[in-house]
Amino acid sequence: MANVKKHEPLFHIVKRDRMPIWQSLIIRLAAIVLGLLFCGLLCNIILDVKPMELYKTLYDGVFGTERRIWKMAKDLAVLLCISLAVTPAFKMKFWNIGAEGQVLMSCLAAVACTIYFGGKMPNWVLLICMAAASILAGMIWAVIPAIFKAKWDTNETLFTLMMNYVATQLVAYFLIVWVPSGSSSLGEQAFGHMPIVYHRYFILVAVVAVLTIFMYIYLNYFKQGYEISVVGESQKTACYIGINVKTVIIRTLIVSGALCGIAGFLIVSALDHSVTTDAVGGRGFTAIMVSWLAKFNPLIMVATSFLIVFLQQGVYEFANDYGISTAFQNIIVGIILFFVIGCEFFINYKIMFTRKEVAKK
C-alpha cells in the first residue's frame, strides 16, 4: 500500500469571506508598488534609465509646477466624472462600454447649441441650454441599448461598443456640415464659455467634487441605489422581492447617460469649446477600469482616477524628456493595471498549501 503514490496537489485555492478593507487596501497598494518597481526595472533595461530617475520625473511631471498640478486636477476631474457616470450601470452588472460615445454625443449636442443659439441669448441661458441638450443626448445614447437589453436581453457590451462608432461618425458628419471649408476642424466657439472663478479649471473640479459626493449618497443611501445593487447581485432575488428589473435597468442607464451628458457639457463649456471625433480620447474606456478598480465606490474612485492620471501625465513628461514615443504612457498604465487586476485574486481567494502529513509523522 505504501508504494501507491497518491497524487495530491501542492495547494488549492479557497474563496475568502469578506476581507477587512484595510487589508485589501494594503494588497492593492503592494500591487501598485510592485508594478512601479517592475516599470522601473523595464525602463532600466530598455532605456538605460535609472529607476529612481523615472519616479522622480513622474513626480515632477505631475507636481512640478502649479500649472501641472492644475492640469492634473483637470484631467482627474474629467476622468472621474466619466467614471462616476459608468458606475451605476456596472454596479448592476450592465457592461456599458459606450461611455465614449455617450460623452461624445453630449459634446456634440453642447457644441450644436453654441453654434445655433450662440450670440442670440445671454450666456447663462445658453449654458443652461447646452447642459440640457448634453444631458438629453447622453441619456438617449445610453437608453437605447438599455431598452433592448431590458426587452430582449440584447448583449449590451457589444451594442454600446457599436454606439461609440456611430457617435464618432455622426460627429465627423456634423463637422463636415459645420465647417464648409472641408478642413473638418471646428475652431473654438466664442459663446457658451463657463465663467471663470478663481482659476480656469476651478468650476470643473468643483462640479465633479459635488457629483462625487452625490453619487456616493445615491448609491449607498437611496432606495434606487439599493435596487441597483440587488439587481447586480441577482436578478432572481430582485424579482422575488418585487423589484421591476426592466424598470431598474432603463432608469439606471438614464442616470448613467445623464452623468455622461454632464461630462460632455463640462468638456465643451469649460475646456475645449469645440468638438472633434477624438474629444473623449479613450477616457470612456479608461473610466471603466477606474470604476472597477474602485469597486464601484465613488470615494475610492478619486484615488483610482488619480492613479491613472498621475501615470499618464507623469509618463508623458518622462517620454518627452527622453525623446521616446508618448505612447509609452499606455504601456506603463497597462502594466500597472495588470498588477492591480491580478492582485484582486489575493483579495478574493486564499491559497491553502496541502499539509505534508508524512513530514509530521
Next chain:
Amino acid sequence: MILDYILNAIAIGMTFLYGSTGEIITEKAGHLNLGIPGVMCVGAAGGCAALHYMIVGGITNGFLLVLVGILASFIAAFLMGMLFSFLAVTLHANQNVTGLAMTTFGVGLMKYIMFGLKEGNSIPYLKALSAFRFPFADQTNGLKYCGVMVFLALIIALLSSFVLFKTKVGLHLRAVGENPATADAAGINVTLYKYLATSIGCGISGLGGLCYIMDYAGSRESYLSIEALGWLAVALVIFALWRPHLSIVGSVIFGALFIAGQFIPTLVPLKFLQTMTAAPLLKMLPYVVTIIVLTVTSIRDKKENHPPQGLGLNYYREER
C-alpha cells in the same frame, strides 16, 4: 471599377477575418476578450519588428521573410493571449477589465515599437511588401492587395470552422464555453482548453494586424488605424453568429462597407453620394448593420444563434 472595389473589400476584409476568427475561438472557450484590438496591434508590431531586423540584417529571401514575419506576429499575439488567460483563468480576474487593459497596453506597445522601427527616413519592413503581396505584387489594380496572407486567412477560417464543429476537440471546446462545470464533470481539462483556445485565438487575431500593414495598407502611418479595425473584428463575431465560415462572408461585407466611402460615390451616380457629407454616413454603415444583426438575433431568440452561455463568466470549480 466594381471589380477593383470587390478586390479591395476582400483584402481589407481579411484583417477582420483574422480578428474575428481568433475572437470566435476565444469566445467559444467562454472568454469575451475585449483586448482583441490590442492583440492585433501587438501582432502587427511583432511581425514588423521581426521583418525590420531581418531586412536590416540583409535577408532578402521573400519566402523566409513572409514565414518568419507571420510566425513572429503569431507568437507575439499568442503571448498576449497567455497573459489574458493567466489573469482571467488562473487569477479569476474580470474579463472585460482585463481585456480593456490589454487594449491599452497593446496599443501603447505597438506605437512605441513602430515608432522606433526606422532607419533614417526609410522604413525597412516595408521592403517586404512585394514578398507579402506575392503572387500579384506587380498588378496595378486591387488584385495587388490579395497576397499570401489573404489566402492564409481563408484557410485558417475554414480550418477553424471544421475543428470547432466537426471534431471532438471542437466539441469539447464548445462544451467548455457553454458550461464549464459540466465539461469539467465530463473529464475535460477546462483550464487547458481555456488557455490554449484563448492563446491560439489571440495568435490568429494578431496576424490580422500584420495582414493589414503588409498586405493592404503598406504605408508608414498605417499602424495607427489597427485599433479601430480591431473593434470591428469584435463586432464581426456577432455578425457571423460565432461561425468562422460565415465570418468570411461577413468580413468581405464589412470590408466593403468600411471602404464604401472611397468607392461608392464613383460607382453609384446619386447626387447625394457625391457630396462630402456622405462619407461619414457610409462609414457608419458597418456599425449600424452590426447593431441591427445583434438586435434581430436577440429578438428572434434562436438557440443556435446565441453567444456561448458561459461567455464572460469565470469558472471556479468550488463555486456552486
